[in-house]
Amino acid sequence: MSVAASVIAVPPRPRPRPVRWGTMALYVALSLGAMAWISPVFLLLITAVKSAAEFAHSETFALPQAIHWGNFARAWEAGVRTYFVNSLVMTVVKVPVGVLIAAAAAFALSLMPMRGSRKLFGLFLVGLVVPIQMTLVPLTIMLRNLGLIDSLVGLFWLYLGFGLPFGILVLRSYMKTLPRELVEAALIDGCSWFGVFWRVVLPLSRPAIVALLIFDGIATWNEFILAQIFLRTDSMRTLPLGLVNFQTEFSTAYELLAAAQCITIAPLVVVYLFFQRHFVHGLTGSVKG
Amino acid sequence: MLQQVARAWRPTATALLFALPALAIYVTIIVYPLVYSGYLSLFEWDGVRDTRTFVGLDNYRILFNENRVFWIALKNNAIWTTVALIVPTTLGLVLALALDQRLRGRAFFRSVFYFPAILSFALTGLIFTWIYHPTLGFLNQMLEWVGAGSLQQAWLSEPSVALYAVMVAAAWHNTGLPMLLYLAGLQTIPREVLEAAQVDGASPFQRFRMVTLPLLRETTFVVLAVTFINSLKVYDIVYVMTYGGPANTTQVLGTWMYFLTYNFNRVGLGTSIAVILFGLTLIFAVPYLRRLGRNA
Numbered sequence: 068m069s070v071a072a073s074v075i076a077v078p079p080r081p082r083p084r085p086v087r088w089g090t091m092a093l094y095v096a097l098s099l100g101a102m103a104w105i106s107p108v109f110l111l112l113i114t115a116v117k118s119a120a121e122f123a124h125s126e127t128f129a130l131p132q133a134i135h136w137g138n139f140a141r142a143w144e145a146g147v148r149t150y151f152v153n154s155l156v157m158t159v160v161k162v163p164v165g166v167l168i169a170a171a172a173a174f175a176l177s178l179m180p181m182r183g184s185r186k187l188f189g190l191f192l193v194g195l196v197v198p199i200q201m202t203l204v205p206l207t208i209m210l211r212n213l214g215l216i217d218s219l220v221g222l223f224w225l226y227l228g229f230g231l232p233f234g235i236l237v238l239r240s241y242m243k244t245l246p247r248e249l250v251e252a253a254l255i256d257g258c259s260w261f262g263v264f265w266r267v268v269l270p271l272s273r274p275a276i277v278a279l280l281i282f283d284g285i286a287t288w289n290e291f292i293l294a295q296i297f298l299r300t301d302s303m304r305t306l307p308l309g310l311v312n313f314q315t316e317f318s319t320a321y322e323l324l325a326a327a328q329c330i331t332i333a334p335l336v337v338v339y340l341f342f343q344r345h346f347v348h349g350l351t352g353s354v355k356g
Numbered sequence: 357m358l359q360q361v362a363r364a365w366r367p368t369a370t371a372l373l374f375a376l377p378a379l380a381i382y383v384t385i386i387v388y389p390l391v392y393s394g395y396l397s398l399f400e401w402d403g404v405r406d407t408r409t410f411v412g413l414d415n416y417r418i419l420f421n422e423n424r425v426f427w428i429a430l431k432n433n434a435i436w437t438t439v440a441l442i443v444p445t446t447l448g449l450v451l452a453l454a455l456d457q458r459l460r461g462r463a464f465f466r467s468v469f470y471f472p473a474i475l476s477f478a479l480t481g482l483i484f485t486w487i488y489h490p491t492l493g494f495l496n497q498m499l500e501w502v503g504a505g506s507l508q509q510a511w512l513s514e515p516s517v518a519l520y521a522v523m524v525a526a527a528w529h530n531t532g533l534p535m536l537l538y539l540a541g542l543q544t545i546p547r548e549v550l551e552a553a554q555v556d557g558a559s560p561f562q563r564f565r566m567v568t569l570p571l572l573r574e575t576t577f578v579v580l581a582v583t584f585i586n587s588l589k590v591y592d593i594v595y596v597m598t599y600g601g602p603a604n605t606t607q608v609l610g611t612w613m614y615f616l617t618y619n620f621n622r623v624g625l626g627t628s629i630a631v632i633l634f635g636l637t638l639i640f641a642v643p644y645l646r647r648l649g650r651n652a
Contacts, residue, residue, distance in 0.1 A: 104468055104471075107483050179370065181367065188649070200591070228381050310482060
């Protein structure tokens with residue numbers, strides 16, 4: 068690349084003092100951009116704390132005159148509680164199980180001697196690009212035969228399946244970076260393969276596992292299409308689905324809808340703020356392969 | 357002889373044991389349905405009765421020759437994909453370049469710009485549906501307030517703007533990932549290279565054109581591949597914001613597949629759309645997966 072750069076060489080000349088104006092302009096642009104970028108969420112927040120009367124009589128972007136917490140309780144009672152619990156149970160159960168299953172497969176594919184392991188890995192990778200629509204009808208037939216339509220248990224299996232390809236990709240590429248000598252040493256010391264997996268490889272893979280737990284947690288919390296197709300009754304609905312239903316039910320009571328949406332976002336914000344660094348580091352490496 | 361073979365395969369059998377739970381679930385939930393969908397697309401079936409009629413490729417013929425909405429959906433997917441390949445990706449690159457500088461509060465800015473990416477498409481859709489509301493929405497109220505009332509629209513029920521209104525919401529959501537990937541890509545560019553170019557007198561723009569951008573090729577490929585694959589299967593945000601309307605003008609392949617299959621009981625047609633969708637995905641998916649497999 069330096070060749071390309073030197074082709075366009077211009078005689079070096081003394082540079083003026085660092086351009087402060089440029090930095091200033093960048094700051095102004097970034098600040099304005101950030102304000103515009105976050106404004107939809109900000110609008111949501113200020114609407115969630117307005118009373119119904121105030122929402123009806125003031126501009127959407129007017130700041131609330133008094134903070135009115137009642138919307139959160141009302142939304143919670145009007146159904147958000149059920150959706151929230153469903154989403155929480157699903158996320159808390161599915162994510163660790165999924166990561167563990169993916170980790171076992173990733174371990175086999177990265178650190179164990181295995182014929183055709185590349186081909187098997189390739190098979191798992193295909194799952195990354197399969198449009199979900201391509202599986203819907205057969206899955207409908209399958210779940211119907213098993214009596215698992217409109218059931219969180221049925222949905223659990225689907226989420227497990229769709230989470231595996233990315234999980235295996237992330238964990239396998241991380242485990243590949245672990246020194247093989249550790250595995251060999253443990254085996255020589257009489258450790259079984261399971262022992263190697265459980266006591267050596269899993270603890271060492273912690274950064275990738277944490278990143279995956281967060282990523283998969285967010286994805287599970289947010290999943291819409293499968294929930295929408297396979298859940299029918301209100302008491303089964305997860306949050307994204309429940310919110311859409313809420314929108315039809317309370318069509319213009321936006322202060323209530325906004326409160327419900329804020330409740331949905333809150334756990335994401337908490338997780339995002341606490342684990343941001345793990346998240347970013349763990350993922351960017353693997354998406355790029 | 358047999359013993360030798362058995363011994364040679366023993367380690368593989370042990371390894372398979374570890375991969376077995378994942379493999380069993382994956383094959384049941386993804387591989388088998390994938391193949392089965394392809395097979396079902398050759399039948400006419402209402403999804404309810406026990407009898408299916410084999411019709412060969414007739415479902416595809418119907419889609420291409422008789423189904424007007426299929427063409428609308430295909431066109432919308434093309435528009436959607438083109439815009440998605442240009443707008444959020446470029447925005448992500450610009451933000452990454454800005455936020456790669458040594459700046460105070462750069463972590464804060466990164467969090468703000470990445471934030472929408474952690475929300476679901478469904479929620480993004482709900483938030484923007486409300487922003488676009490003809491009377492209660494932020495957009496029209498703001499236009500009125502700044503004296504541009506003549507620009508007011510029923511954003512989601514006006515056929516000429518509805519799709520673009522949805523794409524704005526999607527772009528808000530989809531800028532975070534390219535930004536993140538480009539930030540990671542920028543980390544891999546050695547400072548010395550850029551400094552060398554600077555010493556040679558290259559302007560900032562020249563440095564970007566001749567040094568940074570070529571070195572980001574790998575990242576750009578990943579960004580475009582992921583964007584392409586995701587654009588084709590777009591579903592939730594359209595479903596939530598317009599439900600394919602007004603008058604089917606915002607249908608995309610993903611939503612039209614859903615409506616045909618689950619609302620109109622034309623399962624054969626629906627799965628045929630899914631197959632077409634998958635086929636289109638492969639254009640970028642094949643080189644993308646090759647690269648993933650090779651790098652790994």
